Amino acid sequence: MSFSTFGLSDEIIRAVTERGYTNPTPIQLQAIPAVLVGCDLMAGAQTGTGKTAGFTLPILHRLSDKSVKGPSSGRPPIRALILVPTRELAAQVEESVREYGKYLKLSSMIMIGGVNINPQITRLKSRVDILVATPGRLLDHVQQKTLDLSQVEILVLDEADRMLDMGFIRDIKKILALLPKQRQNLLFSATFSDEIQSLAGGLLNKPVKIEVARRNATADNVTHIVHPVDRERKRDLLAHLITQHQWSQVLVFTRTKHGANKLAEHLVASGIPSLAIHGNKSQSARTRALAEFKTGSLQVLVATDIAARGIDISELPHVVNFELPNVPEDYVHRIGRTGRAGAEGDAVSLVCVDERKLLTDIERLIKRELSSKVIAGFEPDPRIRAEPIVNGSGGGQRPIRSGLPGLSGHGQRRGQPGSKAPAARIPMAGPVGGRAPALHRSGGRGR
Structure with missing residues (x-):
């Protein structure tokens, strides 16, 4: 038709x-x-x-x-x-x-x-x-x-x-x-x-x-992988993965604006061209970063969930969950930005002991267990205990206890910046996709 x-x-x-x-x-x-x-x-x-x-x-x-x-x-x-x-x-x-x-x-x-x-x-x-x-x-x-x-x-x-x-x-x-x-x-x-x-x-x-799409479905052509890692070594592991595998276009998700800034700075210091986009960035800065990322001139874009809603790229190869989202549905929407229109994609999650429950919630939602692989040289320290992840922007907000023994990694300490990831939509691939206006690009607070 x-x-x-x-x-x-x-x-x-x-x-x-x-x-x-x-x-x-x-x-x-x-x-x-x-x-x-x-x-x-x-x-x-x-x-x-x-x-x-x-x-x-x-x-x-x-x-x-x-x-x-x-x-x-x-x-x-x-x-x-x-x-x-x-x-x-x-x-x-x-x-x-x-x-x-x-x-x-x-x-x-x-x-x-x-x-x-x-x-x-x-x-x-x-x-x-x-x-x-x-x-x-x-x-x-x-x-x-x-x-x-x-x-x-x-x-x-x-x-x-x-x-x-x-x-x-x-x-x-x-x-x-x-x-x-x-x-x-x-x-x-x-x-x-x-x-x-x-x-x-x-x-x-x-x-x-x-x-037209089953709720909480993930694309069949996306490879999911979890890398257990200590919370303080996530940034180094991400830089290692990008460099080792020569990833050319990587969308990285963090929970917080502060975390996005710090991660982008770390990657730039590691020689990896990176920019962060979030609600505190000016509209012109966000538009410029998105444009550079879509054309491939920017290697890594670090984004919060809301800001990343402007990203629709037909063959985005890599999405990285630097931090797992507090809301499991957001995992589906994050990784749905790769594997579009029949293209293959990788969804990589760096998971620490603090985030073990978040991972379990995601697996329960999508009805599948995600493969796990420890990267040599970044083995988690089993002595590190889980810490609460602040569910909000700090300032006396109640933490959610996400950790279970067995994984170690990057979580938010009480009082550090954090933000609640809002429930998001479930991306699916379709014949009308890619860079064209049939799809949508969004991000950032509407006001």
């Missing part, structure tokens, strides 16, 4: 073809027809499935339908609002809109925090058909009365589970109150938790429900 089968306009098919796509992904096969006929949609879809094109293409088609007349006077209204949790995801989705709508007479805009608001205010004075925004900055505009959402026809909540995890539920409800009651609603989420079900219940009208 080809994209032309959907009845999309010639201009959209032309743009899709130029991107090199011919066959829709499973999410696109189900979502595009539902959106085209005006149904509300509740879709379970992860990164790598082509879901962005799944809603972008039919929205572009519907808004470009010349038989639908807009207002006869005044400035053209914002007709579609796409809400996303993070800045990088907003940039990626808006890129999709521009790429797939390049031959249409429609205009789009990105509205995110971390940048000067004044150019956005100026941009809003001209035509904006499709607005891609993070909740915080959108409400900033609402407060300054620079934004009118009273004629929105289509609302998309992308990565709804992530928005709830990041505490945006109140912002979302404020935004919903500003929209017309008669509209089409599209909700995309990696999971259908009770919170998502509750949100959908109050938002969607007789929605079409689709789910």
Whole structure:
């Protein structure tokens, strides 16, 4: 089946073809027809499935339908609002809109925090058909009365589970109150938790429900390996692995912003070009680091879970869990950034005694035991006991006791910086993948 089968306009098919796509992904096969006929949609879809094109293409088609007349006077209204949790995801989705709508007479805009608001205010004075925004900055505009959402026809909540995890539920409800009651609603989420079900219940009208990937699934073409190591030797082991195996493009996950900075500094000192991205970095620094990493000019990118949501690379060969995530679902989302679109990938986890319970939780979630291999010269010291991992940013927050005897390694001491890794989405590979706008790139707090 080809994209032309959907009845999309010639201009959209032309743009899709130029991107090199011919066959829709499973999410696109189900979502595009539902959106085209005006149904509300509740879709379970992860990164790598082509879901962005799944809603972008039919929205572009519907808004470009010349038989639908807009207002006869005044400035053209914002007709579609796409809400996303993070800045990088907003940039990626808006890129999709521009790429797939390049031959249409429609205009789009990105509205995110971390940048000067004044150019956005100026941009809003001209035509904006499709607005891609993070909740915080959108409400900033609402407060300054620079934004009118009273004629929105289509609302998309992308990565709804992530928005709830990041505490945006109140912002979302404020935004919903500003929209017309008669509209089409599209909700995309990696999971259908009770919170998502509750949100959908109050938002969607007789929605079409689709789910294209089994929850908490990992790609079959990803090799998982655990390297037990003492907590104080993790940095040296990582540098050793990168150098020894000549890894050229490595995405490394840490739990904390502080940890990401320290690790990147250590790798640079070891002669390995590295940069860290996280919420404390400026938007320009994050964008630059992502761009260098995607082109291959940067060897190692060290990221926190939220910041890394901007990374979609078709053949990313190596993902390293420098520290295991506190939330086991995040393991699936982290390693889902490799092994895409049929490519093979390696998921490497450096696990210390402090993280033994976290490892057990991950194995229980994905229903498989991960292979373990001790690297010569980095054998764990059996005398080292487990220490609590601080579940938060320090300052009196309760630790979670993760260690069991038998593994040693890197954990957070009480009082050291730490952060709770929010629940994340489950990436899956699909025919529409890689660097193109059909996938999404995100990361960082949306405000």
